[in-house]
Amino acid sequence: MGRAIPTDMLTSFDILRQVYRTIRSYINGVKYPVYHKAISSYEYPSLRLSHNGSRKVLFLVCWFETGGAEFFAFDRMKFFFANGYKVFALSTEKKGTSRKADLFNYCEKVVSLKDDEISDEVTFVLDFVEENSIDTIYLHHSTLGYKILPTLKKKFPKLKVVDSLHIIEPIDGGFVHLSGKSTAYIDLHHVISPSLKSYMIEKFKVNSNKILYFPLSFMSCDVSFKNEFDNLKNKSLRIVFLGRLVQQKRPYYFIEIARRLTVEGKKIGIDFCFDIYGDGPLWHITNKTAEKYGLRNLIFHGEAFDKQMIFRNSYALVLTSENEGIPLVCYEAIRHNTLCFSTNSGQIKDFLLDDFLVSVYKPNDLVEKIMSSVKSPEFTQALLEKQKQVLKDFDLIYERNKDIV
Numbered sequence: 256m257g258r259a260i261p262t263d264m265l266t267s268f269d270i271l272r273q274v275y276r277t278i279r280s281y282i283n284g285v286k287y288p289v290y291h292k293a294i295s296s297y298e299y300p301s302l303r304l305s306h307n308g309s310r311k312v313l314f315l316v317c318w319f320e321t322g323g324a325e326f327f328a329f330d331r332m333k334f335f336f337a338n339g340y341k342v343f344a345l346s347t348e349k350k351g352t353s354r355k356a357d358l359f360n361y362c363e364k365v366v367s368l369k370d371d372e373i374s375d376e377v378t379f380v381l382d383f384v385e386e387n388s389i390d391t392i393y394l395h396h397s398t399l400g401y402k403i404l405p406t407l408k409k410k411f412p413k414l415k416v417v418d419s420l421h422i423i424e425p426i427d428g429g430f431v432h433l434s435g436k437s438t439a440y441i442d443l444h445h446v447i448s449p450s451l452k453s454y455m456i457e458k459f460k461v462n463s464n465k466i467l468y469f470p471l472s473f474m475s476c477d478v479s480f481k482n483e484f485d486n487l488k489n490k491s492l493r494i495v496f497l498g499r500l501v502q503q504k505r506p507y508y509f510i511e512i513a514r515r516l517t518v519e520g521k522k523i524g525i526d527f528c529f530d531i532y533g534d535g536p537l538w539h540i541t542n543k544t545a546e547k548y549g550l551r552n553l554i555f556h557g558e559a560f561d562k563q564m565i566f567r568n569s570y571a572l573v574l575t576s577e578n579e580g581i582p583l584v585c586y587e588a589i590r591h592n593t594l595c596f597s598t599n600s601g602q603i604k605d606f607l608l609d610d611f612l613v614s615v616y617k618p619n620d621l622v623e624k625i626m627s628s629v630k631s632p633e634f635t636q637a638l639l640e641k642q643k644q645v646l647k648d649f650d651l652i653y654e655r656n657k658d659i660v
Contacts, residue, residue, distance in 0.1 A: 312391040313343045313384060315400035318351035319358065319367060324421045326583065327471055328395040329354065331419075335393075336361035343387055345380065346370075347399040363387075368399070377403055384411060394418035394434075394441075401433040404440040419445045422580035422601055423454060435459030445469050448581055448602040469656045470606075472586045472649040491526045492570040492629065497559055497584050500535035507537065508575035508618040510544045513553050515622045525629060528552045530569070532559035566591035571625060574598060575618045581606045589646050594628060594639060596621050606645060610638050 312335050316328050336342045342362045346352075350369045358365045364387070366373075373379045376399055383389070384407065392407065392414060394400045400418075407414060418441055423431045434444060435455055444466045446452050452468045455461040494516065496509040513529040520527045529550070531541070534557055545553050559565060562584075566572070572588040574597035581602050588595040597603055598621075599612040613620035628635040 310339065310391070311341045311343065311387060311389050312393055313345065313387070313389040314393045314395060315380070315397035316344060316346050317396040318346045318349040318369075319344075319355040319365070320349075320351035320353055324396060324580070325354075327419065327421075328393075329358070331393065331395075332358065333361050340391075341387075343383070343389065345383065347376065347380075347397045377406075381406065381410065384414070390414065392416045396421075396430050398430075398433065401430075401437050404437050408440045416441045417443045417445060419447075420451055420455075421447050422578065423451070425578055431455070435461065438465065441465070443467060447471055448605040450602050450605050451580075467656055468652065470649040470652055471581070471583055472590075472646055473653040490524050491528070492520070493528050493530065493568055494571050494573055494625070495530045495532065495565060495569045496573055496575075497532045497562070497565065498574070498576075498582070500531075500533050500537040500541055502537065503576055503578055504533075504535075504537075505575045505577055505618065506531065506533070506541045507544055509573060510541060510548065510550070510553070511619060512573060512575070512621055512625075513545075513550055514548045515619065516625060517550065517552060519622065519626050520629075523630070526552070528554075530554055530556055530565070532556045532565065534558055562587055563591070566593045569593050571596055571628070573621060573625075574603075575621070576600050577615060579603050586646060586649070589639070589642050592639065592643075594635070595642075596624050596628075606649065608638065608642050608645070611642070 314328060314332055317325065319325075321329075332342050332344060344358055344362045344365045346367045346369070348369070350367070352367055352370050355365055355367065366383075368376050368379065380399065380403060384392075389411075390413070392400070394416065395418070404416065408416070418430075418434050420431050420434055423429065428435075431451065431454065434441065435458055438444070438455075438459060438461045442465070444455060444461065446455065446466060446468050447470055449468055452463070452466050455466055456463055494513070496506060498504045498506075500506045509529075509531065513527070516527045516529075529552060531553065538555070542555060545555075566588055569588075571594035572584060574582065574585070574595070576582075576598055577600060579597075579601040585595050585597070585603065585606055594611070595607060596611050596613075597607055598615040598618050600615045604612060611624065613624060628638075
């Protein structure tokens with residue numbers, strides 16, 4: 256390997272590349288984590304790599320619960336750990352610790368500021384960075400993290416900061432807005448969609464060299480089977496909702512869609528059945544609405560543990576959200592040869608074809624989209640193949656940029 260370039264002459268991209276290449280040169284045949292079979296299932300090296308924990312990264316995250324965005328944060332923690340970093344994690348925004356115990360498998364320290372009732376959060380984080388000699392901050396949906404960035408960079412000028420951006424909130428812009436306002440203190444912005452990259456450049460004048468478009472499609476399952484709509488032969492189709500039962504996802508619209516599809520399906524001899532996977536504060540009202548309509552062909556399953564099984568047996572995934580980034584379940588469904596119909600919210604149009612989208616204000620129009628797909632299976636299969644090509648294009652972007660991230 257060639258002589259190292261002095262660190263003060265490197266850009267943040269150069270530094271990240273050099274770290275990666277240094278690690279790789281010492282691996283001696285040990286593979287990177289491999290995604291296979293189950294979602295985010297890994298084959299990790301059993302040994303620490305070149306710098307043996309001399310590099311230390313602190314993740315500032317929203318909470319220690321599992322959602323699509325959080326899943327990516329936990330994934331990155333595992334990735335840094337597998338490549339020899341000492342990993343630390345602080346949740347700063349909400350109470351929630353269902354994943355906390357798991358994090359100790361690859362994190363040195365895990366602290367929930369809200370659950371542990373830390374009184375002076377700013378001082379705690381500043382002291383934590385200093386006491387643990389943190390050299391990299393990974394911001395993932397942390398309002399506190401953005402708030403203290405100026406102080407962090409002033410106190411620790413060599414500290415490298417990366418953030419990950421997933422969704423533009425309709426009212427105030429959310430974390431994307433906080434990131435844009437704080438770009439002077441951030442070395443690299445990771446965005447999951449091309450429209451987010453354009454937004455950061457146009458709205459906040461962020462230098463494009465500081466923005467890395469890196470889709471999350473790589474986290475989808477690898478599959479070895481083909482679901483070629485065999486259920487159509489049996490005149491029975493399974494439609495699935497998969498996500499938290501919260502206002503953002505609007506699960507009550509799925510109940511209305513299920514009611515209408517049940518009626519429309521009977522007109523052409525199709526029996527629809529419906530599955531809801533997820534939990535949350537709207538479970539009660541969603542369940543009561545299903546009971547009101549007498550939907551005996553709808554089942555509430557709770558949290559989804561085996562998505563491969565779910566998609567293997569499903570004709571279509573339906574998303575009724577009022578706002579989204581690009582949900583992981585979109586990638587997962589398409590990779591499993593399962594249709595994905597959605598409201599056109601947030602950045603989802605960057606991935607799904609128009610043929611699978613309806614206005615966010617007219618979620619019930621999804622009934623017509625689904626019925627059209629059933630009535631024209633050959634045309635629908637061609638659309639799915641076109642959508643799968645989009646997924647392949649996203650995967651190519653991942654392959655091109657994975658070294659930098």
